[in-house]
Amino acid sequence: MTAAPRTASLERSTSESQISVSVDLDGSGSSQIETGVPFFDHMLTAFARHSLTDLTVNAVGDVHIDVHHTVEDTGILLGQTILEALGDKAGISRYGDALVPLDEALAQAVVDISGRPYLVHLGEPAGFEFHLIGGHFTGSMVRHFFEALTLNARLTVHLELRAGRDPHHIAEAEFKAFARAFREAKSLDPLVSGVPSTKGAL
Numbered sequence: 001m002t003a004a005p006r007t008a009s010l011e012r013s014t015s016e017s018q019i020s021v022s023v024d025l026d027g028s029g030s031s032q033i034e035t036g037v038p039f040f041d042h043m044l045t046a047f048a049r050h051s052l053t054d055l056t057v058n059a060v061g062d063v064h065i066d067v068h069h070t071v072e073d074t075g076i077l078l079g080q081t082i083l084e085a086l087g088d089k090a091g092i093s094r095y096g097d098a099l100v101p102l103d104e105a106l107a108q109a110v111v112d113i114s115g116r117p118y119l120v121h122l123g124e125p126a127g128f129e130f131h132l133i134g135g136h137f138t139g140s141m142v143r144h145f146f147e148a149l150t151l152n153a154r155l156t157v158h159l160e161l162r163a164g165r166d167p168h169h170i171a172e173a174e175f176k177a178f179a180r181a182f183r184e185a186k187s188l189d190p191l192v193s194g195v196p197s198t199k200g201a202l
Helices: 038-052 068-086 141-155 167-185
Strands: 006-012 016-022 031-034 054-061 095-102 105-112 119-120 156-163
Touching: 006 068, 016 068, 016 095, 038 054, 038 068, 038 141, 038 167, 054 068, 068 141, 095 119, 095 167, 105 167, 141 156, 141 167, 156 167
Parallel strands: 031 054, 119 156
Antiparallel strands: 006 016, 016 054, 095 105, 105 156
8 A cells, every 4th residue: 555645845935934845755855945045955955855855945035134034934834834744643654853964063962753843952152143154044044943943843953063163064974964964864664663652642
């Protein structure tokens, strides 16, 4: 019997942004990303590729004021879309972890598709949150994005930077580590029958 497609498409519109997101959790990592924030596009493309999630994101926001609203609202909607695509979560591995280097940077992510949103985010160097990456994306947006995604996808995520100096490398290592851990957690495990929880639901 063929498993039901794990896909979803949602839209979100506010006075600050208009966003549409589509995901296929069983894809090949292809992506079409346009947020108006080039470095953020780069990070979302990396997430798609390394999580093997087909991802389409179209966002128009008030980036002439700040990238904050576009990044946060995209994180909110991506989380909601992932949650819908996961369905009842039957047969998933549920847990995933990854340790990913990018030159001098090293990030670790652990993901539990738990139904209980919680983010622990550690290790970024002092001042990283103020650094402009690509002239637009501040380092603080990394945590802000993962807070929005984690809450709305109802994931437990531990994300820790183990080493890093270059802000671009730091952010990218964190996104890639999350992607690889999520790839493992969302994967279908043939040894799992039903929902992998003693509660019977996630």
